[in-house]
Amino acid sequence: MTDYVSTTPGLFPLPDWAKDDLSDLKGHQKGDLISGDESEEITAAYTEAREEVIGVQEEAGLDRIVEGQLRWDDMLAHPLAVHDAVETRGIVRYYDNNNFYREPVVQGDLEFSGDVASELETAAELTDDSDDLQAVLPGPYSLADLATDDHYGDEADFLAATADFLAGEVDAFPDHETLFLLEPSLVESAPGDGQDERASEAIDTVANATDADVVVQPYWGSLEEKVYAHLLDADIDAVGFDFVANQDENVYNLQEYGATDAVSLGLADGQNTLVEDPEAIRDRVDWVYDQIPVTEFETVYLTTNTETFYLPAGKFEEKLAVLAEAADLAEVKAA
Template identity: 85%
Template sequence: MTEYVSTTPGLFPLPDWAKDDLSDLKGHQKHDLISGDEGEETTAAYETAREEVIDVQDDAGLDRIVEGQLRWDDMLAHPLAVNDAVETRGIVRYYDNNNFYREPVVQDELEASGDVAAELEATADLTDGDLQAVLPGPYSLADLATDEQYGDDAEFLAAIGEFLADEVDAFPDVETLFLLEPSLVESAPEDGEDERASEAIDQVARATDADVVVQPYWGALEEKVYAHLLDADIDAVGFDFVANQDDNLYNIQEYGATDSASLGLADGQSTLVEDAEAIRDRVDWVEDQLQVTEFETVYLTTNTETFYLPYNKFEEKLAVLAEAAELAEVKAA
């Protein structure tokens, strides 16, 4: 019988009070955080905000608890932006929207910093729930970065994969790892590069005993990219059914799927809060379309990070996802 698990891709919005406090702190500028140099007041504000978003997830009844990535001013580029081998330069548009990040320029051999592991350690101390780690996937992280060290796209992607694998190796015990890969959709790899992207993802996935979910979003993967992704040693592929239903269904029907799947059924960028029963009905619709396919685990999540949402809408979305998973479990039983 399928297990239904409510979760999120992380990258939460800051609580309203934290936005005000952090913007008022002397010397704090958006997109200008350097790991370990935030200052005591800024660090304390982020710690308090982390506690709050963990409590929100616990109160909502989510099956997987994430740290929230509230310090990630550079969004998915964060693990590089805080690394000693990287120089951050000018502001770059984050894909095709109104958010921005500092360009991470890799200038030396990459080594794991332990920054994300430290966040997870802090999270583990604040919840009894099952912990989920969140990282950019290697292809997206390489796509967002500039290479001045390795000199070759294939070597750079491999180095990013090794870097992330080393970061994962330092993690505390987690139940699930979400690798966020919007670039697989937004900047689809070409022939040869799609296979290398799968190999880099595989390298990261093999660094953990956790269930690994690769979550593309803002559309559907091209057929060859999807087929190569299935070769990686991962437990689930994510499908953005908000942005593109037909092509995601086609990929599953044509090429099969991993044993589990992550369904992006709630809109992570819309302030319209879905009804839990409507989300459950969307799960039914997907499963009906697939007919013979039955997943071991179905992760119910927003299709994108929820960074874009007002904080109260973010809270409501979490509660809806948790309730939808409970309804799906009841129906399955």
């Protein structure tokens, strides 16, 4: 019987009060943080905001609880932006939208940082059940794609070093049930011949650093065929599909190449304030099954197609409740 799991890719919006408080404390808006050595007041604000978003997830009834990544002012680039061997430079457009991050320029060996592990340890202390905890990281291909290498000197070496760095970070994580690796660059800056296989190997390196279930979540479209085929070779538990941005090509990949034993379905819009109906989300799950030869997955993750950073806090909370109810409805129907 399929297990339906409600979750998110993390990267939550700050609560409204925290946006105001942190803006006053930092003197600017989220997205421009000079990350690394926050003051006690800033740390306290993030601590309170983290507690709030974890409580919101639990109240909504989500099956997996994330830390929220509220400190990730540089979005997916965050693990490098706060690293001692990285210099952050000018503001860069985050893919093709109106959000920005500071360009991380790697100038030395990417040794262990522990920044994300520290956040996750705090989250673990706040969750009701450690079996619900989900870790979130940028995938190695996306993190390398967003960065500039001024140290390793070779694209393949830099990707491998980025993967080793992330694997070291994961190895320090507290016990977690699931790890989401966010890989929008696999869609937005698709790897070419040879590089697609290396991207899969890099993901494999990170996945092998944890005993948790690993979900690779691309978004903002569909994977090219060869990229998808190579991704299936990685030692991962599930591939994510953005069915909000692209239905036909995602269905084609599933039909043509099959899937892992589990699947992550991005069925709620992480950037649109329109709140979906739980029954509609459940019906979209049925629609996916109708399109593909797979009769049953071991696990189906129901999630937003992208991070929810773009949403107003109120709409964000409503989306969480919708996902939780949709998963419950799907469980009941499958029983």
